[in-house]
Amino acid sequence: MRICITRSQRSTYSETFIKRQIDELSKRCEVLTLHSGRMPARVEDGRRIHSLPFWIGNLVLKAITGNRNNYFSNYGMKKFLLSNQVELVLANYGLSAVHMVPVCRDLNIPLIPHFHGYDATQLSVLKKYGAGYRLLFDYAPAIIAVSNVMKKQLVKIGAPEEKVKIIPYGIQLNQFNPDPSQKAAYPLLLAVGRFTEKKAPQVTIRAFHEVVKVFPDAKLVMIGGREEAFEQCQQLVRALSIESSVEFPGILPPDKIADYMKRAHLFVQHSVTASNGDMEGTPNSILEAAASGLPIVSTRHGGIMDAVVEGETGILVDEWDEKGMVQGILQLLQNPDQMRVMGQNARLHMEQHYSIEQQIQSLFDLMKSTLKKG
Secondary structure (H helix, E strand, C coil): CEEEEECCCCCCCCCHHHHHHHHHHCCCCEEEEEECCCCCCEECCCCECCCHHHHHHHHHHHHHHCCCCCHHHHHHHHHHHHHCCCCEEEEECHHHHHHHHHHHHHHCCCEEEECCCHHHHCHHHHHHHHHHHHHHHHHCCCEEECCHHHHHHHHHCCCCHHHEEECCCCECCCCCCCCHHHCCCCCEEEEECCCCHHHCHHHHHHHHHHHHHHCCCCEEEEECCCCCCHHHHHHHHHHCCCHHHEEEEECCCHHHHHHHHHHCCEEECCCCCCCCCCCCCCCHHHHHHHHCCCCEEEECCCCHHHHCCECCCEEEECCCCHHHHHHHHHHHHCCHHHHHHHHHHHHHHHHHHCEHHHHHHHHHHHHHHHHHHC
C-alpha cells in the first residue's frame, strides 16, 4: 500500500502526534508526505511539488481569487499523486482535507480526513469551511476523530455517524514510563502545553497559588512556547508573588519532558472551550503524563474525558471550576497513597488503550479495508 500523508506544517513542536503517525505508518507501508499550506505545496525535504511556472501561476491565481484550489495547484497535486502511484490520501486536519477533495475525486483516490481539534470546533473555521466539509463528508469513505466528544461534534456538523471512526492518539510507552526513584523531594506539579486560551494556563496558576498556601515548598513547572497567553502568565505569577515557585523552561524535546514527568507528582491542565469555540482533541501531554504514572487533575473537556478515568486515574472538574481544581490537587497531595494508586492506574490505562502500536495498527487497518472496499 502506498499512501500520501498531508499536513499544513512540516514541523510544529505541539504536533508530535503527526510525526509519530508518519514514522509508525512508514513501518507498515510506503508513505509519501506533503506539507506547507492547507493545500500542501512541498514534499518532505522541502522541494516544491510544482514546476516553477506552475508554482508562479498558483501564487498569482491564489492572490487574485483567494482560492487555494485553482488550475495550477490542482494540476500539480494530481501530477504528484499520479506519478507516485498514490493509492490513498490521509489528510491531517479537516481544512487540508477539504482542499484535497477535488483532486482526489477527479483521480478516484480515497481520501480520509483526520480531525484533531480546532478544525472540528472553531466557529470561524466551521463558518468558512461549512460547504467544503459537506463535500468532504460525502466523498470521504471514513473520517477519523480522536475522541467521543469529537465524533459527536463531527456528526453534529454533518458527518454521517457510520463514517466517523474514533482512533485516539497513541504514545510510545517505552519513552514515557514511571520511575519512582526520580521523584522530587518536594511536591512538583507539571503542565505541558501551548499558552493559549483553550489551555487556560492562568487558571492553573491561580489554583497553584492556593496550593502553595498549604504546601509552601510546592513547585509548578509549565513547559511550552511563548504563545499569546505567555506574557500574561508571567505577569500573573509576579502579581501573586510566586516567582520562586513557578518555572517556565520553554519548549523542550520529548526526552527532557519525559525527565520532568519522572520527577513530578501530578500533572495539571485546565482545558476549556475558547471564546471562538476552539476545543482540545485529546491533549497528547496528558497521555504522556499518564504513561509516566502521573495522576491527572484536569477538566471534563474533549478527549480528556476518554483519556482520564474519573476517580481512578485522575480528578476532573468542570471547565472554569478553579476552586474544584484547587481541591483536586490538594486531595491528592494530602493523600500520597491515593496519588500513587491513581498513577499506577493511569499507566495501566495507557498500556491497555493508548499505545502507539495499537492506534497506528487501527489506522492502518482502516486504510487497508478502505482500499479493499474500493
